[in-house]
Amino acid sequence: MRTELDFAPLYRSSIGFDRVFNLLNNAQRLQAVDLWPPYDIVKVGDDEYAITMAVAGFSQSDLDVTQERNVLIIKGAKAEKNEGEYLHRGIAGQSFERRFELADHVHVETASLSDGLLRIVLKQEVPEAMKPRRIEIGNGTAAPPLQIESDKQVA
Known part of the structure; x- marks a missing residue:
């Protein structure tokens, strides 16, 4: 008896793994192994x-x-080479x-x-760009980032 795994619950909580799920589904469906x-x-x-x-x-x-x-x-x-009749x-x-x-x-x-x-x-x-990188944690005394305010014009 052959059972297929149901990946539906994983679709609800994962994004971007479609290719992995397709590979797993295809691997389950392989009939004859060459x-x-x-x-x-x-x-x-x-x-x-x-x-x-x-x-x-x-x-x-x-x-x-x-x-x-x-x-x-x-x-x-x-x-294909014709070398004669094969006996074995x-x-x-x-x-x-x-x-x-x-x-x-x-x-x-x-x-x-x-x-x-x-x-x-x-x-x-x-x-x-895809390798893990260490993020430096500041001590909180650094100046806050500059905020650019736009000129608001009232019509």
Whole structure:
């Protein structure tokens, strides 16, 4: 039995989290989990991540890595070679597309292919204006801010 979470109570007390609720709703609705190609996601540092994907048999020209806003898209497509009749085909070579939802301010630093592993390094860089900043508290002896009065004209 599958139960879906109801996010309606959260909508009443939160503003601007629509994207998060949509992501959670979409994650609940995923029917089949595609397990190919296998991949790892590793947190390398406080704000750095790495995705390593096993893409044996694919060359650089067969792979495409694209970032569109907050989505990382990895596609792989190989041209079909006629090497004869396969008696057993254990090396997967079918086309694939894998999507990863990225948080705000996460971007791809590097992508490399070595030994059949595609490694993508991601970094989260929060802009200075959005980082927490310390607010100095005055002692109350400072002069109040100047107030500008406008000339009032009576008609």
